[in-house]
Amino acid sequence: MKINKFLVLLFTLFITSFSFSQGLLEEKNNFTHQDTLRGSITPEREWWDLTYYHLDIKVNPEEKTIIGKNTITYKVLQPYQVLQIDLQKPLTLTKVTQNDQELEIKHDGNAHFVTLKNQQNVGDINSVVAHYKGKPREAVRAPWDGGISWKKDKNGKHFIASSCQGLGASVWWPNKDHMYDEVDSMDISVTIPKELMNVSNGRLKSIVDNKNETITTNWHVANPINNYGVNINIGDYVNFSEVYKGEKGDLDMNYYVLKDNLDKAKEHFKDAPKMMKAFEHWFGPYPFYEDSFKLVEVPYLGMEHQSSVTYGNQYLKGYLGKDLSGTGWGLKFDFIIIHEAGHEWFANNITNVDIADMWIHESFTAYSESLFLDYYYGTQASADYVIGTRQSIQNDRPLIGKYNVNNEGSGDMYYKGANMLHTLRQLINNDEKWRQILRGLNSEFYHQTVTTQQIENYLAQESGLNLQGFFDQYLRTTKIPELQYAINGKKLTYKWNNAVKNFVIPIQIEVNGVSQWITPTLENQTLKLKTKNPKIVVDRDFYIKTKTL
Structure with a gap:
């Protein structure tokens, strides 16, 4: 559907402020003695x-x-x-x-x-x-x-x-x-x-x-x-x-x-x-x-x-009566009831040790909005919503802040983080397994304070995937990986651009309506096609950019 420009502006303003702290509005590089006293384990x-x-x-x-x-x-x-x-x-x-x-x-x-x-x-x-x-x-x-x-x-x-x-x-x-x-x-x-x-x-x-x-x-x-x-x-x-x-x-x-x-x-x-x-x-x-x-x-x-x-x-649906995704699905629930209560699991049950890792609170909870929709309206509605929130992402700085100085990362921890998790769900490619992983997080780290590394390790272990490059890309850089591809007759050539060296993840594409997985790297890969110049569609559920060469 066509996105209302006012909603886009509202959403952009929202995501830069809804971090509950002025610290997210601009990057702070000169930290003080008081920052250290506040943010470190003295x-x-x-x-x-x-x-x-x-x-x-x-x-x-x-x-x-x-x-x-x-x-x-x-x-x-x-x-x-x-x-x-x-x-x-x-x-x-x-x-x-x-x-x-x-x-x-x-x-x-x-x-x-x-x-x-x-x-x-x-x-x-x-x-x-x-x-x-x-x-x-x-x-x-x-x-x-x-x-x-x-x-x-x-x-x-x-x-x-x-x-x-x-x-x-x-x-x-x-x-x-x-x-x-x-x-x-x-x-x-x-x-x-x-x-x-x-x-x-x-x-x-x-x-x-x-x-x-x-x-x-x-x-x-x-x-x-x-x-x-x-x-x-x-x-x-x-x-x-x-x-x-x-x-x-x-x-x-x-x-x-x-x-x-x-x-x-x-x-x-x-x-x-x-x-x-x-x-x-x-x-x-x-x-x-x-x-x-x-x-x-x-x-x-x-x-x-x-x-x-x-x-x-x-007492309004959405965020003060507005749909922050621009899709219509955001008006199916009261944003504050769903989002803030979602923090009972991610922020209150599982709490970051250092506020630099606040993405653990906000990414999972922003993602919970789409899971609420998934439960009541189905996977398509859930995907529409979380993908709709990409319009707000600034990619101004990494999701992880500076440690030991009470410094939060980018406000992108909300919906860039949510789209990172939505992408991870696709990589796992088994919704029941994904649900058990989310439940397992809240069991494994019940009433605990945790680090990013603990969460990364758990997700990698339980998914059976090598996720180091995945997290390095989405948590530690502002770069969004770009799939570059070209079709020459019956040959598809493709690779990652704008990606960290260890970013090697598979993605799903459709070739003439038939779904299949490919695993791009930083070097050109090739795929033999059954027909010449087929229609290629990259799965929208992966938070990446695409470029046809």
Whole structure:
């Protein structure tokens, strides 16, 4: 079908911004000391393993302030006496204590180095309490330029939410702000004005009336959680729920929406159980049954907060009512419900160690959009959609960023990454095997942080294919391989151009309507044809370019 030029422009703008971080908008080459402190596993981080957080805060909507503390419990892996806690300005780390003793803090920008008095012995389980206060950074354009969104609903009630991917969870609470170490479990206590409700991750354990003008909501997260996945959402909420009969039994699915939107949400959120059915089919059981699944309305577009997925797509199909693929298929589902919930498997279950490998989160999840369509509308619809998204790909820089400096790769990690995976599906050439590989990823790396190399190795091993050149091409360069071919009588000559040296993958073509595989290399290959000058069609499912010589 003909692509609407406005949609192309919208999609291009979307893909350069939907990375949830300004870091994707332009390449950064000059990294600072603060980048290293934020993005590397420093000596002050590596010696201790997170086991438990209790974040206990009071949110003051009128003043736009937070005051509270985080109890950080950890296991000692090796002897060391200095511990790094991260908290971003303008928030202030007022004191850190251990066993009720106040500790010395050396402040270095957003990193704070705490000298411990007690000997840290291998195997010990210890805790420190980090006290803080202040006005956290206000989100400029959440979720891409995040922080705390201090908004009001149309009735004048406070409507507040956190979003901090890329920017870091330390923008609003003190923690060990690096992806490699996920806390094993967590409690989140939030004190707010009593006419409001706070929704956070995990399950609601209690609401305490403080006998004044406030209440405290207490949430418990039973599973490991990455720092940016932790959230607060404060508003004039109402709740409705259902029980989904899933692969691991009954799954509680809860929905928190503004009061005025209850009726439309009950109809529109029917996409949520549909999502769960499709993704459990493709990826395996939802990874957080113990913590339930929630959709929570917020005053920005949405984010993949673990077991507390945030929603702001205005109760429209597509992306704010637009089809980002330009094919029509993108209007068959609510983009935010499907995409952000897909992150429960890729981002929250399987989490990158270093944000440079964020393609693991975004490529698989962007690809999940087409798999949702595949489940309900078939393989053709799925292919139409993912191929339609190629119009957005910029090929501005590689999908993998710079390591150890909190640097993300190109925004192409969404739909270039999705088309890379769609191409891999063709190479495997067995949809049930492909499904088992996707499910196997979520089983093999269940609740783990991973590197690109681990994902590459798993996909190569389970597929039985040599994929080194494949990943080098699509992840580490901006070059799209070009199939060059010429027909002379009954001879087809072909080769790869614009490809890395080890890029040797087969592709499927049709010769006069008959499908067959060829394996181009960087050198000319030939194929004898049955007829002269036949019609050659290259399978569109492979993300490549073609050129007839």
